[in-house]
Amino acid sequence: MHVFVTGASGHIASAVIPELVHAGHEVVGLARSDASAAVVQALGAEVLRGDLDDLDGLRKGAADADAVVHLGFKHDAIASGRFADAVADDLAVVRAFGDALAGTGKALIGIGLTPTGNPQRDAAIHANPRTAVAREIAGLTEHGVRTVLVAVPPVTHSPRDRSGFIPKLIGIARATGVSGYVGDGANRWPAGHALDVGRLFRLAVEKAPIGSQLHAATEEGVLVREIAETIGRHLGVPAVSIPAEKAAEHFTGFPFAALDITMSNAATRQLLGWEPVHPGLIADLDNGHYFAGN
Numbered sequence: 001m002h003v004f005v006t007g008a009s010g011h012i013a014s015a016v017i018p019e020l021v022h023a024g025h026e027v028v029g030l031a032r033s034d035a036s037a038a039v040v041q042a043l044g045a046e047v048l049r050g051d052l053d054d055l056d057g058l059r060k061g062a063a064d065a066d067a068v069v070h071l072g073f074k075h076d077a078i079a080s081g082r083f084a085d086a087v088a089d090d091l092a093v094v095r096a097f098g099d100a101l102a103g104t105g106k107a108l109i110g111i112g113l114t115p116t117g118n119p120q121r122d123a124a125i126h127a128n129p130r131t132a133v134a135r136e137i138a139g140l141t142e143h144g145v146r147t148v149l150v151a152v153p154p155v156t157h158s159p160r161d162r163s164g165f166i167p168k169l170i171g172i173a174r175a176t177g178v179s180g181y182v183g184d185g186a187n188r189w190p191a192g193h194a195l196d197v198g199r200l201f202r203l204a205v206e207k208a209p210i211g212s213q214l215h216a217a218t219e220e221g222v223l224v225r226e227i228a229e230t231i232g233r234h235l236g237v238p239a240v241s242i243p244a245e246k247a248a249e250h251f252t253g254f255p256f257a258a259l260d261i262t263m264s265n266a267a268t269r270q271l272l273g274w275e276p277v278h279p280g281l282i283a284d285l286d287n288g289h290y291f292a293g294n
Contacts, residue, residue: 003205004061005029006052006093007071008045009036012152014160015198016069017043023202028061030072052089055096062100067107067205070097070137073130075163087129094136103144109204110137112149114213124261141211148208150201153217153263154256157281158194159289165189166281166290168254170231179232180242180250180257185225187260190217193278203272217263218276224257230282234291 003020007013008029020027021044029040032051040047050057052072062068070093077086097108112134113125125131134149141147155165173179197216204214225239232239242250244258251257268274279287 001025001066001205002064003027003067003069004048004065005045005069005071006058007073008043009039010071011158011160011162011164011194012156012197012201013069013071014039014043015158015194016071016201017045019195019198019202020205021045023206025202025205028065030058030061052093055092058093058096059100062097062106062108065106067109068097068101069109069201069205070094071111073111083129087132090130090133091136094133094140098136098140098143098145101140101145105144105146107146107148107205107208108137108140109148109150109201109208110134111152112137113151114138114149138211146208146210148204148210148212148214150204150214150216151263152197153190153192153219154259154261155189155191155222155281156194156197156216157191157284157290160194161290165254165256166227166231166285169227169257170235170290172251172254173228173231173235173237176250177237179228179235179237179239181225181228181239182242182247182251182258183244185223185228185241187224187258188221188262189224189227189259190220190261190263191222191281192216192218193276193280193284195278196274196276200268200272200274203274208272212271214268214272215263215265216268217265218278219280220264221262222281226282227285230285234285234288 027045029045031037037047074086229239
């Protein structure tokens with residue numbers, strides 16, 4: 001298949017693109033700079049120069065492909081307080097893909113979650129502004145697009161991870177001298193090795209049924225206290241409880257320290273025959289690559 005990938009120089013794409021290429025697919029990755037283009041080429045893909053604002057270029061990239069894997073998002077807008085603008089721009093991107101793919105039966109693989117019917121869980125889903133993008137993607141099923149949504153775990157780990165949950169926690173621990181967790185640290189984060197996540201995206205491209213909701217966590221939920229203790233052990237700093245009322249101050253710029261969710265992959269494994277084989281989060285932390293140079 002001919003697959004067009006956005007966010008092609010990012011962490012998840014660094015696993016998705018080689019997985020697709022090694023399976024014999026031809027991949028074209030979107031790149032907005034010379035540096036990004038070099039990364040995409042090193043991963044084994046051809047390069048389409050452009051960005052997420054070039055809607056005409058995105059339409060052409062999608063029209064020329066058999067499948068689109070949409071991993072791009074303006075993450076830098078979140079740090080500058082423009083999350084709503086980034087979501088609006090992403091909706092425009094998805095609509096451009098819809099224009100190009102409508103009636104073709106081609107695949108659009110995106111990141112996100114659809115409602116589950118569980119009121120508590122759905123409230124958390126709808127609290128994320130990016131849910132609007134997932135709904136937009138899901139709606140394209142009615143227009144002849146093979147849409148698939150992949151719920152990517154909040155902790156997607158690998159040696160290429162430079163800006164996810166774990167590097168942020170490590171940075172805070174180094175800056176404060178303690179490896180913190182909120183309260184008793186019994187909250188959980190779903191996790192998955194990027195290579196396992198990449199394989200799931202490849203299976204989604206190849207054979208996920210229209211309208212599929214996939215879950216890419218290889219571990220349903222890892223205790224945040226255990227994560228903090230492992231980080232503390234590697235950095236040689238104590239793991240300590242941070243009272244909830246002081247969490248915002250301690251975890252400055254990281255509002256997810258108290259996040260508590262789980263993600264089961266049982267249905268996804270049954271549907272696609274996906275079997276994760278790479279190290280779990282704690283084992284990957286103990287491999288040491290997150291602490292290189294410490």
